[in-house]
Amino acid sequence: EPVDSAAIKAQPKAPNYAFAFDIDGVLIRGGEVIPEAVEALRILNGENEQGIKVPYIFVTNGGGKPEEARCADLSRQLQVPVSPQQFICGHTPMREMAGTYNTVLVVGGVGEACRVVAEGYGFKDVVTPGDLMKSISSITPFRTLTEEELANSRYRDFSDVTIDAVFVFADSRHWGDDVQIIIDLLMSKNGRVGTRSETFDEGPPIFFSHNDVLWKTNHTQNRLGMGALRVMIEALFEQSTGKKLSRAVSFGKPQVGTFKYATSVLERWCKDHSGFGTSAETVYFVGDTPESDIKGTNEFDNLVDEEWYSILVKTGVYEAGTEPRHRPKATVNTVLDAVIFGMERSK
Ligand code: G3P
Numbered sequence: 503e504p505v506d507s508a509a510i511k512a513q514p515k516a517p518n519y520a521f522a523f524d525i526d527g528v529l530i531r532g533g534e535v536i537p538e539a540v541e542a543l544r545i546l547n548g549e550n551e552q553g554i555k556v557p558y559i560f561v562t563n564g565g566g567k568p569e570e571a572r573c574a575d576l577s578r579q580l581q582v583p584v585s586p587q588q589f590i591c592g593h594t595p596m597r598e599m600a601g602t603y604n605t606v607l608v609v610g611g612v613g614e615a616c617r618v619v620a621e622g623y624g625f626k627d628v629v630t631p632g633d634l635m636k637s638i639s640s641i642t643p644f645r646t647l648t649e650e651e652l653a654n655s656r657y658r659d660f661s662d663v664t665i666d667a668v669f670v671f672a673d674s675r676h677w678g679d680d681v682q683i684i685i686d687l688l689m690s691k692n693g694r695v696g697t698r699s700e701t702f703d704e705g706p707p708i709f710f711s712h713n714d715v716l717w718k719t720n721h722t723q724n725r726l727g728m729g730a731l732r733v734m735i736e737a738l739f740e741q742s743t744g745k746k747l748s749r750a751v752s753f754g755k756p757q758v759g760t761f762k763y764a765t766s767v768l769e770r771w772c773k774d775h776s777g778f779g780t781s782a783e784t785v786y787f788v789g790d791t792p793e794s795d796i797k798g799t800n801e802f803d804n805l806v807d808e809e810w811y812s813i814l815v816k817t818g819v820y821e822a823g824t825e826p827r828h829r830p831k832a833t834v835n836t837v838l839d840a841v842i843f844g845m846e847r848s849k
Pocket residue numbers: 524525526527561562563564565673714716717718727728791
């Protein structure tokens with residue numbers, strides 16, 4: 503059959519690059535969409551002069567809701583469908599640990615929402631700080647649960663309960679009470695509620711879904727995040743026991759594991775959406791936090807064959823005029839500028 507060269511030429515080329523977006527400080531700030539984000543995604547979805555569609559995924563350290571629910575929120579805010587198959591949040595990798603630990607304390611988020619997330623991941627026996635406060639009212643001297651909190655938490659006889667691991671899924675809404683309960687468990691005999699270890703070496707491990715000390719909301723200055731809670735817990739553990747806490751682990755960016763996971767999510771996403779090819783040669787990572795987004799992207803770039811290219815935006819944690827602790831490959835004002843920059847560079 504004769505080859506129609508004109509038709510081949512007219513066919514838009516499938517891009518060999520992709521984008522990965524951080525969320526807070528890049529697309530969303532204080533629950534509101536950053537206006538440039540909507541146009542940035544429109545461009546990637548084909549509204550560009552080359553007429554191409556560029557694949558993208560979302561990699562946030564945030565959390566507190568099931569992935570499906572968060573993607574439904576994002577779809578509404580960003581005015582484009584967002585699939586859980588292109589989304590990773592701070593606690594997504596914790597899913598893998600559901601079979602490892604039987605009874606777990608899950609901390610953070612609004613009300614008991616993170617219990618729902620953990621149970622959805624397959625964790626068999628999920629305890630929350632609310633359950634402990636409802637069942638042992640003297641555990642937190644200055645907190646009285648509201649009627650709603652009492653209704654949502656579960657009464658239980660804790661005298662024989664052993665907590666096998668602590669998981670901080672999302673930002674704590676009650677730092678003082680959560681810290682008290684966590685420190686109690688870290689200092690306990692094998693995680694047994696209400697006990698004190700003599701060595702302080704036998705408490706359960708604690709997993710944080712990320713380690714961001716600061717994050718960007720709609721407030722002028724950056725706000726304290728989960729990394730700050732970790733600092734506090736480590737300091738108090740050391741102060742109380744004279745020993746360093748060696749059982750704390752953080753997931754999320756900048757951990758290499760998160761970027762590896764992002765690679766597999768992106769590969770699958772590209773493969774399942776024909777025209778995108780099977781993998782991207784360059785991944786533009788657009789973030790606002792030098793310590794997590796830029797550090798992680800640069801370190802991962804050094805480890806893998808494909809190019810991971812860090813782009814820092816000025817709409818979040820990074821303050822223009824300061825020297826970022828980890829140097830991005832490019833710095834631009836907004837996520838829209840980042841998309842235009844990457845597409846131009848890879849043309
Ligand atoms: O609590 C979330 C915040 O620390 C960071 O979220 O989207 O900027 O990774 P993100």
